[in-house]
Amino acid sequence: MKIAISGKGGVGKTTLTALLAQVYADRGREVLAVDADPSPCLAGALGFPDELRSKLRPIAEMDDLIEERTGAKPGTIGGFFTLNPRVDDIPDRFSVTHRGVRLLEMGAVDIGGSGCICPESALLKTLFTHLLFRKDDVLLLDMYAGVEHLGRATVDFVDAMLVVVEPTRRSLGTAAQIKKLANDIGLTRLYLVANKVRDDGEARFVETETPGLPVLGFLPADLKVQEADRLGIPVYDHVPALRQAALEIVEKLDEILVAR
Ligand SMILES: Nc1ncnc2c1ncn2[C@@H]1O[C@H](COP(=O)(O)OP(=O)(O)OP(=O)(O)O)[C@@H](O)[C@H]1O
Numbered sequence: 180m181k182i183a184i185s186g187k188g189g190v191g192k193t194t195l196t197a198l199l200a201q202v203y204a205d206r207g208r209e210v211l212a213v214d215a216d217p218s219p220c221l222a223g224a225l226g227f228p229d230e231l232r233s234k235l236r237p238i239a240e241m242d243d244l245i246e247e248r249t250g251a252k253p254g255t256i257g258g259f260f261t262l263n264p265r266v267d268d269i270p271d272r273f274s275v276t277h278r279g280v281r282l283l284e285m286g287a288v289d290i291g292g293s294g295c296i297c298p299e300s301a302l303l304k305t306l307f308t309h310l311l312f313r314k315d316d317v318l319l320l321d322m323y324a325g326v327e328h329l330g331r332a333t334v335d336f337v338d339a340m341l342v343v344v345e346p347t348r349r350s351l352g353t354a355a356q357i358k359k360l361a362n363d364i365g366l367t368r369l370y371l372v373a374n375k376v377r378d379d380g381e382a383r384f385v386e387t388e389t390p391g392l393p394v395l396g397f398l399p400a401d402l403k404v405q406e407a408d409r410l411g412i413p414v415y416d417h418v419p420a421l422r423q424a425a426l427e428i429v430e431k432l433d434e435i436l437v438a439r
């Protein structure tokens with residue numbers, strides 16, 4: 180099962196990805212969580228201890244690896260380098276596992292046609308496609324920003340894209356843009372998850388103003404989320420209301436994906 184998590188900056192993508200990862204892991208599933216943010220935060224959200232985090236480095240920053248695999252130094256423009264470098268060993272070799280969640284940091288990924296044609300993007304694109312082809316039990320992709328950078332493979336292999344929104348017009352506007360971009364490439368299995376919801380009125384606002392996407396679940400606004408961050412504890416452990424909401428989302432996803 181492959182699930183991508185997108186949405187406007189700061190809405191709670193990483194919080195949701197970490198919650199879902201831990202729900203699946205605690206159910207005995209094998210989880211690969213991929214942090215595609217240029218400044219990775221998922222390790223912290225999952226409560227990875229420092230000694231494990233020190234072993235992680237975003238693939239995008241591994242200059243030697245990029246050169247070894249593509250035949251050119253990162254930053255090179257023009258010249259010759261391979262466009263389909265070997266990547267199959269990367270997910271296992273450069274990830275670390277904690278409490279049943281295997282985590283890979285990719286760093287800034289520019290998958291679409293817009294990015295530079297350079298060795299690092301060749302490696303990251305190939306790796307991203309490889310991840311989508313792999314037969315992982317559960318793959319969770321914490322995407323930064325929108326979906327401009329998604330290609331054909333995403334459409335074929337992503338079972339569901341969750342668009343995280345806050346109960347604001349602005350964030351729902353971003354969701355509408357994401358929907359359009361996704362639909363343009365043929366990806367239609369999109370669902371909203373409302374985060375930072377304070378009351379029924381806000382929940383209803385999301386339900387009535389959704390850009391035509393089904394709402395899969397609601398995560399309450401809870402000051403303990405920030406407290407968890409300050410204490411360095413996963414939200415999953417520290418905030419029962421969010422853990423419960425994530426459990427319900429996983430149950431709904433199970434229903435949807437079985438029915439498909
Ligand atoms: N339900 C919630 N209640 C209160 N605060 C929350 C909630 N969810 C997330 N936050 C806070 O909102 C901020 C952003 O959350 P998070 O990092 O998960 O968002 P993001 O979408 O991954 O952000 P970015 O776009 O920067 O990657 C964090 O400070 C987090 O503690």
Ligand SMILES: [Mg+2]
Pocket residue numbers: 192193194216220321
């Ligand atoms: Mg994030």
